[in-house]
Amino acid sequence: MKLKIVRTIALSALIILVALLGCVGGGGGGAAPTPSPSPSPTPSKVTIVIWHAVQESERQVFENLISQFEATHPNIDIVFEQKADLETTLKAAIPAGQGPDLFIWAHDWIGKFAEGNMLKPIDKYITEDILNKFVDIARNAIEYKGHYYGMPISGETVTLIYNKDLISNPPKTFDELVQMAKQFYNPNSDMYGLASPIDPYFLSAWAHAFGGYYFNDTTKTSGLDQPETIKGYELFFNELFFKYMAQTRDYNSQMALFLEGKSPLLINGPWSIKQIRDSGINFGLTLIPKIVENGKEYYPRPYAGVKMFYVTANAPDDKMDAIWEFLSWMTLNESTIKTLALQLGYIPVLKSLIDDPDIKSDPVIYGFMNQLRYAILMPKSPEMGSVWGPIDTAITKIVSGEMSIEDALKEAQQKILQELGSS
Missing domain, CATH: 3.40.190.10 (Periplasmic binding protein-like II)
Structure with missing residues (x-):
């Protein structure tokens, strides 16, 4: 009886040992061990x-x-x-x-x-x-x-900004703009009808008003000598700048007129708003007024x-x-x-x-x-780099009275053509 028990125990131990060896060895059709997952690589910085x-x-x-x-x-x-x-x-x-x-x-x-x-x-x-x-x-x-x-x-882009404490209803047409500028213009009291920096970018609105242009990106041609460009410049200078504005081109000087309440109207862009807000002026924005001529409407179209x-x-x-x-x-x-x-x-x-x-x-x-x-x-072509300078020179000659608007723009056109190698 004792021997039988010993043999039974030995046999059981052998069966367990074989089973264990089978699991460890992996042979004979046993399931393969599951590998530990590899850590995901950390994305590089x-x-x-x-x-x-x-x-x-x-x-x-x-x-x-x-x-x-x-x-x-x-x-x-x-x-x-x-x-x-x-x-x-x-x-x-x-x-x-x-x-x-x-x-x-x-x-x-x-x-x-x-x-x-x-x-x-x-x-x-x-x-x-x-x-x-x-x-x-x-x-x-x-x-x-x-x-x-x-x-x-x-x-x-630029638009018309007005002082609400000086103007209750902003101008909607160019004629209204001129009349309003005339109303406030009094240089003896240091008051001016309109403030605006005088450079090619700001004046682009008037160059484009009747269909004129500085430079055509598609045809690669300049248009300063075009009648429509000249007409737009003449309208601005003859009806506004020479009559009712401070005779300076300087950005800061023109801006100061509005900030100090010496002009009810300003043409400027988004970059000017913080300075206007900081000045405490009660201001509003409106379109640069349309031009009504012979029953047709023309909108000043500034560069964007x-x-x-x-x-x-x-x-x-x-x-x-x-x-x-x-x-x-x-x-x-x-x-x-x-x-x-x-x-x-x-x-x-x-x-x-x-x-x-x-x-x-x-x-x-x-x-x-x-x-x-x-x-x-604004034009994207590299050739536009040859256009800004001659326009700026033309504006200087117009403001100083050295040349007429038409002659200054036509001279600028020739300079541009020379620079572009198209003359």
Whole structure:
């Protein structure tokens, strides 16, 4: 009996041992051991460098937005660097491979930077659905010769700003504008009818009013000698500037007249709003008044710029997905664009925000958006660089009385043709 028990115990032990060996050995059809999962690789940190020349108030808002982006994208760091002379710095750095990944500026640099091989196309990220999210002026701004080189942030143009404590009903027609300017003009009391910087950009509204133009981006031709361009300039100078405005071209001097209550009207852009608010002036915005002539209506059409993120040729391919993540967050995100609009007065170019209640209820933003409907996109061609200087010289000669408006513009036209090699 005892022996039988011992044999039974020994047999049981042997069976258990065999079973254990089978599990350990893995032979003979036993289930293979489940491997421990390998740890997922940690995504590498990406640093995106952005150069800019925005004002201090703008910088603070951008940096706050960047912090929000980084909080939800922990593997992307954004370096936001101020550059005093942005164009010169970029032109030196990018060809040397030392430039940023992105920079911020108006769209009118796109031609010369693309022709200089300093930009990187982002065509593979730009779909028709994305383009359709923007108003036409913005989608056109980021394209050059069939390629897309960045994403639009906001639009900007100039409009008529008025002092509500001096004017209850702003002028709706050019004739009303002239009569109002005449009413307030009294240089002996240091009062002037209208304030406006006198330079090619600000005067573009009048050059375009009757269908004239500085430069045609499509035909690559200048139009300073066109009758319509001359007519627009003559209207402004002869009916407003020489009669009812301070005889200075200087931006700060003209701006000071409005800020100090010495002019009831000012033509300026979104960048001027903070200074106007800080001055305590009770102000409103309205369209630059239409011109009614022989039963027809003509609208002064100022140049429009589109502030955008440019992608530089220095942006490496392995960063592009991260760069696109940032660009889409900054430019397609309604919350981001509304922040820029409500805090800085940036004019939204996202279609979805045009009828947004917060945007429509802001008189500044809505005022500039309204003027933007009549604006003309600044030329993108590099050739435009040969146009600004001669126009500026012509304006100086007009203001000083050295030349007539027609002669000064025709002389500028010849200089431009010479510079473009078309004379």
